[in-house]
Amino acid sequence: MEKKDKIAMLEQSLDRKLTTLEMYENRPRKWILYLVIVLAVALLVGWSADDIHFTGLTATGTEVAKGVVHGVFHPDTNLLFGTGDSDVPYLLLQTIAIAVLGTIFGAILAIPFAFLASFNIMPKAVAYIVRILILMIRTIPSIVWALMWIRVTGPGAACGVITQSVCSIGMISKMYITAIEDLDTHILESLDAMGCTPFQKIRYGVLPQLTASFISTTIYRFDINLKDATTLGIVGAGGIGASLVQCLNSRRWGMVGSFIWGLMVLVLIIELISTRIRRKLAHGE
């Protein structure tokens, strides 16, 4: 922007087009900006590197590293393709189930939050308060939510579902708000002019504008929730995480390998599907 303004101003004051050479001499010089950025980054790195020391490997460090690599290349196939309660496929399905329910509940709970926080619908004061609330929900990490809910409901997959329903609200409603604030109100006016009832206005004026982006947001969040659900198990909220951590701590590398493979394949597949659906929602085909 700036560069064009400068050249345009010069052209105006000289009252003629600049030659290529003159343009080149007036090219934007950004080295000061870059120097400042580099200095700032260097300063920050120096400040933070001061406290973070490499204290060497632990006594069993190399053994762990070798074990993980060995496990990834020699996974425990019985576990990987078994059908029991503690085998990889079942745990993956449970992880998906947690993410599905968490996302759907979160998406439904986020709707009132989003409408309450939109400036074009609610008074400014209300919108600001709800926004701060949403920001707070978003800032508390999901693991902390899980730890708090475990205190209340006890461990298990149900706790994972509740955790994800609550922490999905933050991001989903933030993206819903953008969609709501982008609503084209002219359509509502023309529906009004045609004599539509309020219900018809919502059905044909508001919903078609919102559904695509709402669904796209929800699918995106499902993607994130699925990754999150794999770690929720670490604190005991169900899913594959718990077994993975147990195997890591008891150093059964073959089992670690099969859990990691299961996890990678699942996340890759879901990511592929979700990107494809979202692209279709955004561009039609």
Next chain:
Amino acid sequence: MENNTSSLMKLTLYDRIFKPQTVTLPNGHSVQRCRSRTPVIVLFLAVAIWLSLRMTGFDLHVVITKFRKMVDLLEKILQPDWSFFPKVVSPLIDTIKMSILGTVIGCVLALPVAILSSSNINKSIPVVWLIRFLLGLIRTLPTLIIALVCALIFSLGTFSGTIAIAIFTFGIVAKMLFESIETIDMGPFEAMEALGANKFQAFWSACVPQILPVYLSHSLYCFEMNVRASAILGYVGAGGLGITINERIGWRDYNSLGTVLLSLFVVVVIIDFFSEYLRKKLS
């Protein structure tokens, strides 16, 4: 007429099973209207929800009966115990330092890899896909698991957290960056080459100025995420605020937990604000 419309319309498998409805317009022409997909999607969702409910044993009744307890807990969190604050400062600064260093290391490593995996610059397709696949694999690993493995390898403490964040940042920034690099204008690059510049010179003066602002903005965005993420890494022993959070929840000392979470909230808001401001300037 019939033939015409059906040949214009793309018939998917779904339309072949559920034949499109034929509507006759007032002027005598007839058009075809595809059957709605909604019933199938709703049915699919209903089955998925039912299966998930069975699998997780989720019970709304429990949530309603226990909700009171959660509200009590949240009330305690919202009445933070400020005498605990001095003990929060040092881990909080550790967390920020971890995320700064991790982000910088990850972003520096991501730049060359992202350039190598953009198909408009690297013409060797197998290499591009191989690197992208590896990046995809790195991104699937949850940060906490990486941190746990790092903590087992390099002792407990901030160093493991930094490495975990660096790996996570590397995966994300490289992916976002190659997606942006593929959308840059290659015209200047070709013009430079036509003028006799070699590949590197052309890349340096035609592509780098286009990539740099995007790169910085992605890095800042990632830094925002990392501050949030690194706050919990302590749970698996990788240093920072997570240790304090876990300890406070273990002690059921929710007032102090409130102090920790509120300080984290303030720091995150400040960092988000700054980074959003800078990113707006960059674009």
